[in-house]
Amino acid sequence: MTTIAVTGHMDLAAQATGPIREGLHALLSGFRGGALAGRSCLARGADCLFAEELLALGGRLSVIIPSRDYREAVVRPDDLPRFDALRDAAADVTVMPYEHAGPGAYEAANVRLLQGADRLLAVWDGSVPSGRGGGTADTVAAARAAGVTVDVLWPPGSRRTGFRS
Template sequence: MTTLAVTGHMDLTEESVPLVRSALRDLLEPYREDLTGVSCIAAGADTLFAEEVTAIGGRLVVVIPSEDYRETKVKPAHAAVFDHLIEAAMDVVTMPHETASRGAYEAANSELLTRADRLVAVWDGTPPSGKGGGTADTVEEARAAGLPVDVVWPGGAARRT
């Protein structure tokens, strides 16, 4: 069994979504027979990854950063997909934080890495912002722990400005 975790940008442009989805599908295909995907299922890259894992029959583990995450951070446009992925998950782990915060996100990202054999990073290569808990921070944490990182950023992909 291979367990892949994901980190990635939430602010993909609409034109980038099919490009990233296709790149994720290609990356996941070799693991099809025995795949577990671990995701926080935030809008953007996390959700695209989770959808592709379930589409090929993989098992999904969802890590929720805080007890109030669904109520305070999931926007109405993302709620139906979020709820569907929760239903599809074989396991849902909620971090022991009452409120969504930088610490909750950092804890959730650490949990992803603890569970993973590899990290998939939908990442444009931008360095860490210094705030902690972002995509670049998670990539750095994975690399420091010796976890292999597969960067997915297909040609033409972009972030909203």
């Protein structure tokens, strides 16, 4: 079984979601010959797109929730139905032992995400790590340091909504 963890930007521009979804589908389809398992924290954006494509291909989804209050504190009201549906479709859900969402909880969730992963799929624009451990670039750096193969997906023309270069 191949276990693929995902990290990616939350603030994807609307026109980027179609090409990113297509890229995720193509990358994940390459692993369909064997059993496919994926791990996601179900953050808005790349994490949810990955989870949807994984499930559509018959993969096994494992969800890692960063904190006990993550759903109430972080998930936007209009994203709740999607979050709940993906969480409910998961084969297993791990809630990290943090009461409140925040940098420490995100960093710990990303460490857990990478444990035992064969690959990390990063929906990432190549921005530099913040050094806080919870962001996309930080997770890519941690995966590379741990020897986990990293596949980067950032289709031409993709951009983030609030990102300033």
